[in-house]
Amino acid sequence: YSPDLIRNFSIIAHIDHGKSTLADRLLELTGTIQKKKSGKNEQVLDKLKVERERGITVKAQTASMIHQHNGSGFLLNLIDTPGHVDFSWEVSRSLAACQGAVLLVDASQGVQAQSISVFHNAKERGLKIIPVLNKIDLPAAEPERIAEQMRATFGIDPSEILKISAKTGKGVQDVLDAIIERLPAPRGPKEAPLKAFLFDSFYDRYRGVISLINVQEGVLRKGDKIASYHTRKRYEVTDVGIMHPEEIPTQNLYPGQVGYIACNMKQSSEAHIGDTLYRVGSEVEPLAGFQPAKAMVFAGVFPVENSEFPKLEESINRLTLTDRSVTVQRESSAALGQGCRLGFLGTLHMDVFRQRLEDEYDSNVIITAPTVPYKIIFHDGREKLISNPTEFPETTDTAARVKEVQEPMVKATIIVPEEYVGELMELCFSHRADALEHRYLDAGAATASRIMINCLLPLSEIVTGFFDQLKSRSSGFASFDYEDAGYQSSDLAKMSFLLNAKPVDALALIVHRSAQEKVGRHWVKKLHQVIPRQLFEVPIQAAIGKKVIARETLKAMRADVTAGLYGGHYERKMKHLENQKESKRKMKRLGKVDLPQEAFFNLLSNK
Numbered sequence: 001y002s003p004d005l006i007r008n009f010s011i012i013a014h015i016d017h018g019k020s021t022l023a024d025r026l027l028e029l030t031g032t033i034q035k036k037k038s039g040k041n042e043q044v045l046d047k048l049k050v051e052r053e054r055g056i057t058v059k060a061q062t063a064s065m066i067h068q069h070n071g072s073g074f075l076l077n078l079i080d081t082p083g084h085v086d087f088s089w090e091v092s093r094s095l096a097a098c099q100g101a102v103l104l105v106d107a108s109q110g111v112q113a114q115s116i117s118v119f120h121n122a123k124e125r126g127l128k129i130i131p132v133l134n135k136i137d138l139p140a141a142e143p144e145r146i147a148e149q150m151r152a153t154f155g156i157d158p159s160e161i162l163k164i165s166a167k168t169g170k171g172v173q174d175v176l177d178a179i180i181e182r183l184p185a186p187r188g189p190k191e192a193p194l195k196a197f198l199f200d201s202f203y204d205r206y207r208g209v210i211s212l213i214n215v216q217e218g219v220l221r222k223g224d225k226i227a228s229y230h231t232r233k234r235y236e237v238t239d240v241g242i243m244h245p246e247e248i249p250t251q252n253l254y255p256g257q258v259g260y261i262a263c264n265m266k267q268s269s270e271a272h273i274g275d276t277l278y279r280v281g282s283e284v285e286p287l288a289g290f291q292p293a294k295a296m297v298f299a300g301v302f303p304v305e306n307s308e309f310p311k312l313e314e315s316i317n318r319l320t321l322t323d324r325s326v327t328v329q330r331e332s333s334a335a336l337g338q339g340c341r342l343g344f345l346g347t348l349h350m351d352v353f354r355q356r357l358e359d360e361y362d363s364n365v366i367i368t369a370p371t372v373p374y375k376i377i378f379h380d381g382r383e384k385l386i387s388n389p390t391e392f393p394e395t396t397d398t399a400a401r402v403k404e405v406q407e408p409m410v411k412a413t414i415i416v417p418e419e420y421v422g423e424l425m426e427l428c429f430s431h432r433a434d435a436l437e438h439r440y441l442d443a444g445a446a447t448a449s450r451i452m453i454n455c456l457l458p459l460s461e462i463v464t465g466f467f468d469q470l471k472s473r474s475s476g477f478a479s480f481d482y483e484d485a486g487y488q489s490s491d492l493a494k495m496s497f498l499l500n501a502k503p504v505d506a507l508a509l510i511v512h513r514s515a516q517e518k519v520g521r522h523w524v525k526k527l528h529q530v531i532p533r534q535l536f537e538v539p540i541q542a543a544i545g546k547k548v549i550a551r552e553t554l555k556a557m558r559a560d561v562t563a564g565l566y567g568g569h570y571e572r573k574m575k576h577l578e579n580q581k582e583s584k585r586k587m588k589r590l591g592k593v594d595l596p597q598e599a600f601f602n603l604l605s606n607k
């Protein structure tokens with residue numbers, strides 16, 4: 001295929017607006033996959049089990065198809081992108097290999113928070129956009145009104161908007177034609193030295209690492225000796241081809257083509273996302289790579305059975321081969337034993353990983369409360385990023401050297417029908433929102449209008465439960481997205497939880513002072529519910545430094561030593577109780593609270 005006959009594109013949309021369904025239709029229409037008789041959505045590109053279960057796309061996938069247009073066969077490379085905010089890094093890397101994007105908007109729901117973020121992401125990369133209204137078969141579809149909304153929000157000319165139903169297939173042919181007619185062909189000379197962009201990789205049990213690449217200049221052939229710009233390691237290309245949608249060997253990849261290569265890389269860590277590959281002996285300037293994924297939510301993961309740690313670690317390592325945006329570090333806790341501290345792109349990412357881990361590892365894991373990376377700034381100008389509350393400066397000695405503590409902020413976008421605006425502004429303010437603004441999305445619309453709210457929020461405020469509350473307080477109608485907004489100084493403290501005056505390291509949290517009572521009471525209550533009674537009374541306390549913020553008392557379990565002792569045995573009874581008291585005092589002095597891992601699991605798994 002000459003580059004003129006190639007189009008690299010991606011479909012971008014808010015979650016549930018029909019990306020996977022449209023991808024299936026495109027693959028069917030071009031004969032790449034068989035049309036299912038059952039009419040059921042197969043969602044070919046959503047390969048992972050969690051993706052099917054949750055109906056979201058996590059890993060970017062790619063597929064090539066061939067489409068006849070005006071007598072020529074065109075090679076269309078669809079690079080699928082994940083739809084959720086947590087995966088915006090994956091979105092960027094998918095888009096880097098494209099020249100254009102199909103922007104899908106649900107004609108019944110209209111522009112949503114992620115429609116806006118994916119649109120800007122694509123625009124920033126200079127991609128040509130094909131606007132498409134989907135689900136026009138729905139009775140609630142309002143294509144005219146939503147087209148106007150797209151004009152107002154994105155500056156898109158309504159006459160350019162295609163109206164389709166990915167479900168019934170209506171209008172999908174027009175999407176294929178528009179991809180060919182409206183999107184530019186990839187540019188890149190065939191004669192130039194090889195320059196290929198590595199944008200994804202996965203591990204194949206038999207052939208080792210398979211990398212997905214986009215050839216930008218020159219030709220890549222089977223048998224070529226190539227090198228990585230990043231590691232300078234050399235490889236021989238043992239297999240090369242396109243994803244159609246499974247791997248089809250082709251011998252060559254030409255400029256503009258997207259495909260896979262196998263080149264006896266042994267470990268996934270050798271395939272650097274954003275790397276440039278070149279032919280040995282003719283080094284080239286690297287392509288502009290992009291920022292590596294930044295973990296923004298951290299949590300400790302521990303086995304329920306201590307002896308199972310090696311098995312857990314092995315499962316984690318296997319999983320991180322397929323999702324390298326997860327960072328892993330060993331961590332040991334006095335309360336929970338050996339575990340790993342994992343870093344995720346966001347909370348959904350964390351949930352998805354947890355589910356994969358439970359499938360893979362086949363037993364329960366304890367995941368500690370999530371924390372975000374805080375920045376500690378010392379008087380001498382040093383800075384330290386901490387991802388574990390146990391690292392928070394505590395003793396007055398270090399505290400004296402701390403100038404300030406900063407926390408990561410995000411710029412949030414919420415889109416919601418007008419009637420829920422008050423409710424959601426309240427939600428934002430109760431999560432320490434700042435610089436809140438709102439505006440109408442549909443100018444002068446007669447029907448119920450939508451409002452866009454923008455504000456700054458601390459990331460820590462949205463990592464637990466924010467999204468669920470947003471949904472429940474708007475009857476499911478609000479959509480939400482956010483982007484990084486840097487660090488801001490904040491009044492934070494470390495909260496410890498003590499059982500019988502002994503702190504439990506794995507439970508420590510970093511809290512904003514304004515919420516310390518609320519947070520302290522909440523966790524102390526939960527602890528009270530899950531900790532089994534001991535033979536002695538156990539005070540459960542939340543403390544900041546030496547100051548106790550909240551407290552509950554777990555009553556002693558009463559061994560029934562007096563059963564069967566009646567009336568005349570009063571003295572014996574008293575003696576028994578005395579003895580019991582004495583032994584309790586002893587145990588209490590020893591202070592060992594028997595805290596089973598199950599209690600932790602119950603504490604931390606139910607939200």
Ligand code: GDP
Nearest residue numbers: 015016017018019020021134135138165166167
């Ligand atoms: P994605 O999250 O963007 O990948 O969205 P999906 O393709 O998974 O679609 C989300 C839901 O919308 C699924 O239940 C689809 O069956 C449904 N859907 C997708 N396209 C259409 C359409 O054109 N009409 C109707 N009525 N439903 C659709």
Ligand code: MG
Nearest residue numbers: 020055056057
């Ligand atoms: Mg999908």
